[in-house]
Ligand SMILES: NC(=O)C1=CN([C@@H]2O[C@H](COP(=O)(O)OP(=O)(O)OC[C@H]3O[C@@H](n4cnc5c(N)ncnc54)[C@H](OP(=O)(O)O)[C@@H]3O)[C@@H](O)[C@H]2O)C=CC1
């Protein structure tokens with residue numbers, strides 16, 4: 601159904617990688633005026649000519665109304681909504697660049713699943729620090745870009761303390777194949793999206809070592825307990841971890857080789873160096889920096905995170921995987937269910 605002219609939104613999506621492209625394509629397909637910011641003009645021009653982002657989403661024809669822009673100021677000019685899909689290591693740099701270019705009251709939504717290294721700052725907190733007079737939200741959930749562009753039935757979560765954000769995002773993103781739920785716990789939704797990447801590295805590694813389904817179920821369940829315990833200490837709502845952005849994304853990312861974090865873990869489990877594995881993937885592998893930053897935060901807060909400690913020991917302290925697994929399996933058993941009843 602065609603949108604009325606009042607409901608058509610001008611939306612800028614920043615980040616011409618796999619997720620930014622998939623998100624911008626949904627928005628254009630839904631009849632909104634979507635512009636995708638790709639920093640390199642040659643690549644933006646190639647996307648205009650071929651209607652395909654060959655580097656990040658090859659073999660997929662993008663909507664004819666999606667505009668590609670390499671000039672950031674032009675891209676965000678007049679937009680009601682700006683969606684940011686830039687890897688966490690460059691997120692602050694882009695937030696600084698966009699600061700001062702947005703009209704007052706713009707809704708700015710992060711889709712980035714990472715934590716700033718050194719400061720333990722989530723992406724929406726970076727937006728709070730860098731942007732004035734905007735309304736901030738996050739979008740997170742079990743959402744592989746390649747499945748979104750292939751119209752697989754998908755659900756995601758918008759989180760914000762602003763009712764306007766919780767209402768606008770479903771209006772812009774929802775379609776017959778994409779469904780958006782809401783949650784007021786922005787911190788919990790965003791933290792869940794970052795944390796699950798650590799556990800996807802672990803399950804990828806377990807698969808490479810030939811572990812079976814019992815092992816997978818154990819890792820998934822203990823990962824959920826561990827990430828919820830950590831989030832609870834930081835003030836997030838533990839119940840958020842039972843939703844799509846928590847257990848939903850944990851299941852997706854930890855059980856599929858479509859996940860780059862899973863693939864990195866798999867390659868290391870097969871004997872490749874971490875640096876080589878990440879370089880071969882050639883796209884964002886957020887879990888590596890998230891692991892470092894979460895390990896240090898857990899040490900500082902005294903939170904029990906045996907899986908995080910174990911992965912850190914394997915990846916950054918040259919510990920032998922088999923002996924680390926033995927320590928995990930023979931350590932003191934914790935209670936099964938830790939949620940308040
Ligand atoms: N891919 C997915 O299925 C999903 C990804 N996410 C999250 O989305 C975020 C982005 O990931 P994704 O799109 O997958 O990453 P990709 O690695 O596919 O792409 C990253 C994009 O960001 C651009 N970029 C990097 N640094 C800068 C910068 N300083 N200025 C401008 N552009 C920059 C890259 O440009 P260039 O090519 O020029 O380097 C590239 O277009 C991640 O946090 C990820 O966890 C969330 C859900 C699903």
Ligand SMILES: O=C(CO)COP(=O)(O)O
Pocket residue numbers: 713741742743744745797800849852853858859860861862884885886
């Ligand atoms: O977050 C994702 C799916 O929800 C994508 O996971 P990867 O970054 O591991 O590919």
